[in-house]
Amino acid sequence: MAAEDSRKKPILISGAGLGSLLLAQALRRAGLPFIIYERDASLKFRGQGYRLRMSALGLDAIESVLTPEDWKRFWDTCGKTGGSGFAALNAITGEDITQPPPEKSQKMVEQERKGGPLDLESRDGKIVGIARGEMRELFMRGCEDQIHWSHNVTGYEILDSGVRAIFSDGSKSEEGEMLIGGEGIYSKVAKQVSGGKLKTYDTGARGIHGQAPTTAFSKLGEGVWRAVDDSRGEGNKVFIITNVRPNDMDDPNVNFGWTMGAQPGVIEPPNGDYAIIGKTAADMAKSLVKDWHPRLKPLFDSMSEADAAFWKITCSTPWGVPEWTNEPRVTVIGDAAHSMTPAGGNGANTAVRDSALLGKLIVDAGGFAKGITDKYEKEMRVYGSEAVGQSYGMAKTQFGIDITENSPTV
Numbered sequence: 268m269a270a271e272d273s274r275k276k277p278i279l280i281s282g283a284g285l286g287s288l289l290l291a292q293a294l295r296r297a298g299l300p301f302i303i304y305e306r307d308a309s310l311k312f313r314g315q316g317y318r319l320r321m322s323a324l325g326l327d328a329i330e331s332v333l334t335p336e337d338w339k340r341f342w343d344t345c346g347k348t349g350g351s352g353f354a355a356l357n358a359i360t361g362e363d364i365t366q367p368p369p370e371k372s373q374k375m376v377e378q379e380r381k382g383g384p385l386d387l388e389s390r391d392g393k394i395v396g397i398a399r400g401e402m403r404e405l406f407m408r409g410c411e412d413q414i415h416w417s418h419n420v421t422g423y424e425i426l427d428s429g430v431r432a433i434f435s436d437g438s439k440s441e442e443g444e445m446l447i448g449g450e451g452i453y454s455k456v457a458k459q460v461s462g463g464k465l466k467t468y469d470t471g472a473r474g475i476h477g478q479a480p481t482t483a484f485s486k487l488g489e490g491v492w493r494a495v496d497d498s499r500g501e502g503n504k505v506f507i508i509t510n511v512r513p514n515d516m517d518d519p520n521v522n523f524g525w526t527m528g529a530q531p532g533v534i535e536p537p538n539g540d541y542a543i544i545g546k547t548a549a550d551m552a553k554s555l556v557k558d559w560h561p562r563l564k565p566l567f568d569s570m571s572e573a574d575a576a577f578w579k580i581t582c583s584t585p586w587g588v589p590e591w592t593n594e595p596r597v598t599v600i601g602d603a604a605h606s607m608t609p610a611g612g613n614g615a616n617t618a619v620r621d622s623a624l625l626g627k628l629i630v631d632a633g634g635f636a637k638g639i640t641d642k643y644e645k646e647m648r649v650y651g652s653e654a655v656g657q658s659y660g661m662a663k664t665q666f667g668i669d670i671t672e673n674s675p676t677v
Contacts, residue, residue, distance in 0.1 A: 282450030286601030288406035293626025325616030361560035454603035471531030610661035
């Protein structure tokens with residue numbers, strides 16, 4: 268790592284999620300000072316979500332940022348599952364309902380080249396995945412001392428030659444060269460810098476994350492599985508997605524994760540409280556699958572109840588990342604700029620593309636320079652809008668959602 272230039276003001280980063288941490292790795296590798304402000308009290312403060320599928324573009328972005336040693340550590344941690352798409356099951360009968368892959372038109376081929384969700388295969392003929400928590404820990408390596416926990420950024424102020432973050436208690440950060448908002452769908456930095464144009468809509472669809480020992484997945488076998496239950500009638504579909512990796516399949520000390528999704532109105536936590544985790548979420552999942560096929564029931568009968576968690580399915584403006592008046596010292600990355608539904612698996616992959624792009628621009632300039640955030644935002648809007656549009660289009664079919672300008676926001 269290059270020696271850090273202590274004379275420079277730091278780059279301020281709001282949020283310690285995947286995109287923020289990968290950006291920090293780019294700055295760390297170049298010896299540029301940075302500070303991360305995270306609202307949570309620690310890495311273990313809340314659940315880390317479901318396993319992420321990495322696309323070719325996402326992997327390329329990560330590899331371009333990390334040192335060769337860190338990249339090898341990341342790649343070795345990833346699971347590699349055979350196959351090039353979902354194997355689908357009827358959740359009630361256990362029947363294989365996998366559709367044969369469509370013949371690819373030239374348009375579909377071009378979509379895949381842009382990182383479209385048409386093919387899950389991403390490297391070496393494998394579907395590559397990694398748990399969000401593992402990925403976050405890997406990206407945090409070497410940055411631990413620069414993370415200020417329990418600092419909730421609620422805004423910022425522009426100074427003559429820098430910027431300060433403003434925290435929820437009214438205090439302010441030290442002066443930085445730039446502020447990068449990477450604090451997710453509730454980002455106050457995003458709302459301020461965009462003048463309210465960046466919005467995240469509540470689709471009404473809901474889900475539950477869970478995990479169980481690998482032995483519970485033995486009747487499925489290796490593959491990326493999607494089980495669908497439409498027995499409740501139109502508008503009440505429930506489904507799960509899980510990735511069964513071959514290397515860990517016989518180790519009862521390893522858990523595989525699954526994620527359940529449902530159309531609006533099917534899953535609602537008590538009092539709308541999405542902070543509730545554990546048995547309450549586990550019991551709701553079990554009640555929804557009580558009539559499911561024996562191939563699938565062990566995933567829930569053997570689940571780790573303490574790790575179950577609700578999740579709210581959100582999406583940014585489906586018709587494209589909006590334009591706003593550029594602020595040279597402030598911009599946003601990841602879900603703060605373009606939140607996506609889980610359909611297509613584009614969210615994390617697009618976030619790391621943001622980090623790689625913005626990080627390169629900052630590193631090449633040796634820190635802040637006029638035009639960096641403008642150049643980043645123009646390029647990000649193109650691929651970010653494509654990714655959100657793809658995700659929303661798939662989610663309309665899977666979740667039965669429909670977003671308009673009058674839909675509720677989070």
